Amino acid sequence: MADRDQFKYQTRKFSESESAPSSHATVKFLTAVTMGVSLMILSGLTLTGTVISLVIATPVLVLFSPILVPAAIMIFLMATGFLLSGGFGMAALSALIWLYDYVSGKHPPGSEKLDYARLKLADKARDMRERAREYGQDSQQRAQEVTSAS
Template identity: 40%
Template sequence: MAEQPMSRNLHESSSISPPLTRQTMRFLTAAMIGLSLLVLSGLTLTETMIGLIIATPLMVLFSPVLVPAVITIGVLTAGFLFSADKVDYAKMKISEKAKELGHYAQSQTHQTTSN
């Protein structure tokens, strides 16, 4: 008895169960992606909760230091932001005075050369 070709064995074994249709493959792919996203979101939620559980006692312990530090940083930031307006205003005033002085010097030079 001669050996049957390999392709015939594969064909016979696939004829036992019906082949998957394209629509079935799409559904299985979508289901696997959905399941993966569900597991990933569950892991993310779990990690967040564990992080909060660990961080809460640390925040309570260090709050006497952290609260004044945050207030100080906020006040310093606000001071820099408000002082920036004053610096811009001073720059504008200085540039205006410099232009006026330049025009004055130019007019004086023309008067001197005219005489």
């Protein structure tokens, strides 16, 4: 009898937890499957089109490659040259504008760092000048000692 009650309890517990999926979950699943299948078909068509276009274009590319390859290289080099020269021109122009703003006292971005670096460089130059003067005086004293000892 106890076994029968336990079986009914387990059956009822199992049936309550294993309910049918909601309609919202079913719609989500069907939408995902439909989208996945559609994308798989589109990727297959894209692959097929790519292979067909390569089969058709390969003989044309082989025949015209002595003309197309140097032309493509020249076009690439010309475009790269124009873009680089334009970029360098813009960089030079912005640097000149920054320098003009700095010299005219407008404190453009980064001028504090430049002032700090200039001061540190001036301090180091002053230290080196003092060390050179001390070294020169020390060398002069040694030379005088050597000449006076002889």
